[in-house]
Amino acid sequence: MAAGLLAGVAWAELPTKQSNVGDSMSQGAIADGWPADRPELSWVQGTSSSVFSIFMRYRELVPSFTQQPESVSGAEMVGGSNNFAVQASRICAQEEKPQHVSVLLGANDVCNRPRSSSSDATANMYSLDTWVNALRAGLDQLAACLSPGATVHVLSFPRVDFLYAAGNAKSLYCSYVIWPAAGICRIVTAERNGGRRAQIGARINEYNAATRAEVDLYAANIDGRNPRGVRFVADWQGSLEEGFQNTSVGTYVFRASDLNGTDCFHPSVSAQRKLACAAWATNPDGAGVVGECFQ
Template structure:
């Protein structure tokens, strides 16, 4: 849903100065005075930017959301470029599933509310399971995300939240199935076997397994869209992350799974563009 109150709005003053206002209606001023804003990232290792530069450690500075490094044009850096004095906090954690999201939200806004929150969760709800039926049930996934949204709203009803879609596991498999190097990385690490095990197996059973996994991802994304439709300050990316085509260069050279710096930039761009399109930001 599109709110009538964009997170950022530009108002021309009588002196042709521009004031950036967060979450409120602006009054023309005589000088350019950027407002400050607090941004929070919730999610899993993707938002933590694990292995983005090809090394083992998480790299929140390279996150698509609150990253501060010049290597990624994150949402935080884009907001700064629009003139907002940003403070960012990355509470995402590698390995976390939707069940952990409420704890992340509590830690993030328990003492200081946020103006803008991004959430990208769901990959581990898929990848922790050994069979498609063992993945997190859609009703449970929806309830877990809803609980986190309730916590965020209780901290500040005006907080804007962007729900990023769960990435396509099928697309990931298609990127790497014909790439020997990526297949070797998947095999050595044993990453997300429910989708990526035996990647060259195209038997009916293997194809059925992969289709069931992707169907679960699609259902998670339908639930995210539903949650966003219920709340005026919650925005869904309309499948922007899920539908973005990745190449081998967009995957970490360490594991062929997590987004590389290039992949982080792609996520940042498509989610930002969609947020602007929907009116979450008005930075024109």
């Protein structure tokens, strides 16, 4: 996303404050196995050196760097009382607006949908139109309230079919005891047919691709969507099936060691560190190669 997409906009050298939109992944939930939010272990807002979050990376560059997170466990892009639009409105209401906003939502939009009993495993999932409308509802607010040159970094979200495979490889106890008892993402964990889980993964690819397409429209100020000259950036390059494995958060194939041992679904501390590294690599203020983060 080059500055040339919006002629005349001077991007700020470095931000002095960040905020974020997200769910339990951004809250560091259960990262160390403790069944609660662990924001200090979050990829974006964490304060632990074991994660080296986006916050800490900026803090190294700008010692006075601050943050005011808005992520909430359980949040969706589309539905609920803490969806993207609601979290974006809270960011816009902050007395001091952030110059950098990270967005990572989507897993609950999939996991909160009931498993389909029809031949189409995605039958109960949100349509692409519903997804895009919810995305726009949040992006519109950020485009209208953030300062010119501020950055909105929208990350793709992981495929829950990959999380299923990693948890299944971690332990059969995860598959047959923990997931049924806790009701973890039953749209995939209760689905024993690999082909049907892949259908769900393909829909997630579609969500992530649609997100990138929309972010590009804001970046280029198409139809006047970005009149203040906010810098919009997305990490999605393409799907794993298209040859883009490990180029974004959404194309990482999680391993057993990447999941905590309590719910066998949320990222572990080491995986939160990988996510921080990948997010920094695609952040216009950051550096690195996404693929190297996932080695």
